[in-house]
Amino acid sequence: MKQQNRETGNRGEAxxxxxxxxxxxxxxxxxxxxxxxxxxxxAKFREYRVFVEVKTKTGDLYGEPWEMINSHKLSxxxxxxxxxxxxxxxxxxxxxxxxxxxxxxQGEVEKIEHWENVQL
Amino acid sequence: xxxxxxxxxxxxxxxxxxxxxxxxxxxxxxxxxxxGLGDKAVSESRxxxxxxxxxSGASFPDKRITVNLAPADLPKEGSNYDLPIAxxxxxxxxxIEGEIEGYVYGELGLDGSVKRCRGTLLVGMLxxxxxxxxxxxPIETAxxxxxxxxxxxxxxxxxxxxxxxxxxxxxxxPMKTIEILSLLDDAEPQVDIGEVVGQEVAKRAAExxxxxxxxxxxxxxxxxxxxxxxxxxxxxxxxxxxxxSLEVTRIYSVAGMLPSGTALMRRRPFRSPHxxxxxxxxxxxGSNPMPGEISLAHLGVLFLDELPEFSRSVLExxxxxxxxQTVSITRAMGKVQYPASFLLLASAxxxxxxxxxxxxxxxxxxxxxxxxxxxxISGPILDRIDLHVWVDPVEVNKLTSTDERREKLDExxxxxxxxxxxxxxxxxxxxxRFTGIRGMYTNAQMGNKQVKIFCxxxxxxxxxxxxxxxxYNLSARAYFKVIKVARTIADLEGMEExxxxxxAEAVQYRENVW
Numbered sequence: 246m247k248q249q250n251r252e253t254g255n256r257g258e259a260x261x262x263x264x265x266x267x268x269x270x271x272x273x274x275x276x277x278x279x280x281x282x283x284x285x286x287x288a289k290f291r292e293y294r295v296f297v298e299v300k301t302k303t304g305d306l307y308g309e310p311w312e313m314i315n316s317h318k319l320s321x322x323x324x325x326x327x328x329x330x331x332x333x334x335x336x337x338x339x340x341x342x343x344x345x346x347x348x349x350x351q352g353e354v355e356k357i358e359h360w361e362n363v364q365l
Numbered sequence: 366x367x368x369x370x371x372x373x374x375x376x377x378x379x380x381x382x383x384x385x386x387x388x389x390x391x392x393x394x395x396x397x398x399x400x401g402l403g404d405k406a407v408s409e410s411r412x413x414x415x416x417x418x419x420x421s422g423a424s425f426p427d428k429r430i431t432v433n434l435a436p437a438d439l440p441k442e443g444s445n446y447d448l449p450i451a452x453x454x455x456x457x458x459x460x461i462e463g464e465i466e467g468y469v470y471g472e473l474g475l476d477g478s479v480k481r482c483r484g485t486l487l488v489g490m491l492x493x494x495x496x497x498x499x500x501x502x503p504i505e506t507a508x509x510x511x512x513x514x515x516x517x518x519x520x521x522x523x524x525x526x527x528x529x530x531x532x533x534x535x536x537x538x539p540m541k542t543i544e545i546l547s548l549l550d551d552a553e554p555q556v557d558i559g560e561v562v563g564q565e566v567a568k569r570a571a572e573x574x575x576x577x578x579x580x581x582x583x584x585x586x587x588x589x590x591x592x593x594x595x596x597x598x599x600x601x602x603x604x605x606x607x608x609x610s611l612e613v614t615r616i617y618s619v620a621g622m623l624p625s626g627t628a629l630m631r632r633r634p635f636r637s638p639h640x641x642x643x644x645x646x647x648x649x650x651g652s653n654p655m656p657g658e659i660s661l662a663h664l665g666v667l668f669l670d671e672l673p674e675f676s677r678s679v680l681e682x683x684x685x686x687x688x689x690q691t692v693s694i695t696r697a698m699g700k701v702q703y704p705a706s707f708l709l710l711a712s713a714x715x716x717x718x719x720x721x722x723x724x725x726x727x728x729x730x731x732x733x734x735x736x737x738x739x740x741x742i743s744g745p746i747l748d749r750i751d752l753h754v755w756v757d758p759v760e761v762n763k764l765t766s767t768d769e770r771r772e773k774l775d776e777x778x779x780x781x782x783x784x785x786x787x788x789x790x791x792x793x794x795x796x797x798r799f800t801g802i803r804g805m806y807t808n809a810q811m812g813n814k815q816v817k818i819f820c821x822x823x824x825x826x827x828x829x830x831x832x833x834x835x836x837y838n839l840s841a842r843a844y845f846k847v848i849k850v851a852r853t854i855a856d857l858e859g860m861e862e863x864x865x866x867x868x869a870e871a872v873q874y875r876e877n878v879w
Binding site: 292323339340361362364 | 391392393394395427428
């Protein structure tokens with residue numbers, strides 16, 4: 246089961262990466278993690294460093310991707326963002342985006358959506 | 366970048382300059398914080414400002430925005446900071462280049478429209494005091510500020526207009542200064558005093574009350590015309606002086622009770638709160654203290670119909686403001702002082718059934734019931750009322766008489782215009798008398814010090830007054846009140862000196878009718 250979830254996640258992240266690149270985002274890092282959390286994608290877009298959380302789901306059950314984002318998850322991404330800025334020496338604008346990916350039962354991308362500057 | 370926009374906070378009747386400082390930082394995650402002791406309405410302003418900016422064709426920056434309302438220790442309340450905050454953000458983000466001088470004041474709707482705000486008059490007043498040239502205020506309430514000479518009032522309809530104004534693309538047409546005197550023309554009175562049949566004594570007392578701003582109590586059986594006389598009372602009141610009008614408007618502006626588009630209170634206020642009114646409703650209050658009925662009646666009339674029906678504790682709170690002509694309300698949020706120089710007009714029945722001392726009808730109340738009823742109006746309150754008048758029931762033949770017969774029976778039968786002329790000329794005398802004393806317009810407002818200066822009595826008159834005072838057991842306060850009423854009666858006659866007959870008439874109104 247866990248294996249399967251990882252699989253779904255990877256597919257979603259790959260699809261999200263492609264979408265962002267097509268929009269002109271330069272991907273700097275994937276799966277940046279520490280013991281406090283993880284950021285799926287870190288990208289550069291205009292004057293922003295964008296921290297992207299990718300939410301992937303299969304089928305219609307258990308709600309929509311955006312319903313899986315809560316303030317806890319956002320603050321985790323934010324803290325990780327702060328850590329990354331510290332490490333990389335970035336002193337400019339930051340932003341958190343969410344990409345939602347819907348997969349059908351065959352594991353193909355059915356729909357993909359990108360929400361900029363998500364705040365709760 | 367940092368931008369500063371000036372705005373105004375109102376604390377009671379005072380206005381305080383507030384600097385809205387907006388910083389839009391080029392680092393970190395997007396955020397929008399407002400500091401400076403704002404209340405709920407101020408913190409909710411974030412949502413309104415954001416949507417208003419987006420819906421006005423400008424872009425709201427995805428950056429770290431910090432707004433400070435300085436001075437930071439003064440509690441801010443209300444939605445009037447929306448407009449300065451929005452302009453501050455746009456300036457700080459360089460969305461608009463340019464400068465804005467003067468006070469910016471107004472609430473924003475989600476569509477960017479600027480909504481009416483309480484206290485716009487105070488914004489204009491503060492601008493003149495601080496020698497600022499311009500104010501930007503909601504179009505609906507802009508007329509309030511436009512009565513202040515020497516400042517430019519820009520009526521703002523929506524955020525887009527103001528943005529274009531600052532960018533100098535399209536200037537907002539300033540509002541013309543409104544001449545106060547032109548506004549103070551008289552509206553038609555609703556009830557003419559001539560419509561009140563008979564009741565010459567009561568009408569005379571009403572005339573004296575209106576001329577000198579004295580408190581008046583009418584006691585009589587039901588249907589005698591007490592309420593009708595009270596309704597006709599505004600029609601004999603003199604018009605507001607320009608400075609009086611500003612004082613009254615200030616209170617109504619703070620209370621948010623000026624109808625939109627109205628620049629000034631044109632007529633003397635006439636407030637008639639119901640007898641179920643609470644203490645706070647009467648003297649003012651609330652966590653952020655608002656003016657109560659007595660302040661809304663400032664320089665006008667507070668009419669308490671059926672005085673004994675008011676709860677005793679509510680009536681007793683009137684004591685201090687009736688003496689001091691001002692009321693200070695202290696709450697956790699702070700202390701506020703509101704002016705409350707009003708003319709108390711009260712009416713009452715003599716007993717619960719209403720027919721005590723009636724010439725034809727029998728009173729059905731027992732002695733205990735009457736005593737209990739009497740006790741509802743305390744001595745201290747009665748003592749503060751200058752004119753006590755008994756109103757007899759109207760004779761039936763006067764009611765049914767045709768106009769011709771009525772003219773014969775009721776020779777004086779004057780209409781309000783005639784009475785009002787005398788009142789105005791008496792007020793004119795008082796105005797001359799009190800030139801240079803701020804906030805004093807009527808004889809009733811005199812303190813004991815002024816009584817000694819302006820109401821010199823000859824030996825003969827003094828002796829007469831002392832005899833009367835002994836006979837009627839007048840208190841020290843009542844003693845001075847009699848002199849003030851006599852002063853007004855002399856003013857009505859155009860006499861400089863107070864004579865024995867003036868005192869005699871004044872004392873007559875102290876007769877015990879309650």
